[in-house]
Amino acid sequence: xxxxxxxxxxxxxxxxxxxxxxxxxxxxxxxxxxxxxxxxxxxxxxxxxxxxxxxxxxxxxxxxxxxxxxxxxxxxxxxxxxxxxxxxxxxxxxxxxxxxxxxxxxxxxxxxxxxxxxxx
Amino acid sequence: xxxxxxxxxxxxxxxxxxxxxxxxxxxxxxxxxxxxxxxxxxxxxxxxxxxxxxxxxxxxxxxxxxxxxxxxxxxxxxxxxxxxxxxxxxxxxxxxxxxxxxxxxxx
Numbered sequence: 001x002x003x004x005x006x007x008x009x010x011x012x013x014x015x016x017x018x019x020x021x022x023x024x025x026x027x028x029x030x031x032x033x034x035x036x037x038x039x040x041x042x043x044x045x046x047x048x049x050x051x052x053x054x055x056x057x058x059x060x061x062x063x064x065x066x067x068x069x070x071x072x073x074x075x076x077x078x079x080x081x082x083x084x085x086x087x088x089x090x091x092x093x094x095x096x097x098x099x100x101x102x103x104x105x106x107x108x109x110x111x112x113x114x115x116x117x118x119x120x
Numbered sequence: 121x122x123x124x125x126x127x128x129x130x131x132x133x134x135x136x137x138x139x140x141x142x143x144x145x146x147x148x149x150x151x152x153x154x155x156x157x158x159x160x161x162x163x164x165x166x167x168x169x170x171x172x173x174x175x176x177x178x179x180x181x182x183x184x185x186x187x188x189x190x191x192x193x194x195x196x197x198x199x200x201x202x203x204x205x206x207x208x209x210x211x212x213x214x215x216x217x218x219x220x221x222x223x224x225x226x227x
Binding site for chain 2: 039046047048049060061062063064096098101104105106107108110111112113
């Protein structure tokens with residue numbers, strides 16, 4: 001079955017760029033039934049949708065992060081990536097990648113999540 | 121943005137109880153409403169799409185209803201593995217937004 005795995009540094013300094021990768025296994029990222037999504041969860045808090053990307057490279061993102069956010073897709077590697085610039089402590093969170101099912105308007109497969117701490 | 125609220129924020133219940141969680145949207149979202157379950161330290165699990173469609177593998181004791189602005193998630197006969205936090209999510213308008221969560225705790 002499809003599995004997602006997030007990877008990236010667990011510690012990022014303030015003002016730097018947070019970079020994460022999500023590797024999709026067991027299925028093709030080029031399947032047109034899905035978007036590939038980033039969601040984050042601040043410590044002890046709820047879920048925040050960051051954005052999602054289609055295999056074509058089209059992106060839909062949260063306006064609250066738009067000016068700092070870049071998402072990309074590499075179909076040859078079956079990966080998506082997230083870059084969030086000018087981070088601060090408020091970006092400390094668990095970051096999840098997930099598969100968005102276009103037909104169902106929800107996320108049916110999730111990675112385990114990766115904890116990112118912004119601190120000097 | 122569409123603001124999602126949930127009530128209660130937490131509920132204490134016993135195994136076998138019936139639990140109902142309410143989710144309200146700040147504007148009409150038709151039936152573009154999903155529910156997730158999240159156990160501590162785990163990723164969310166997709167339970168329900170389109171307000172009432174159970175995802176594959178989700179036990180039938182879970183059910184959802186509603187449309188427009190008011191939605192409910194009901195768990196009949198609560199099981200030990202159901203103690204978790206439940207989130208609603210709207211997908212009618214960007215950005216996609218979640219409710220703050222309802223924690224179902226053991227009484």
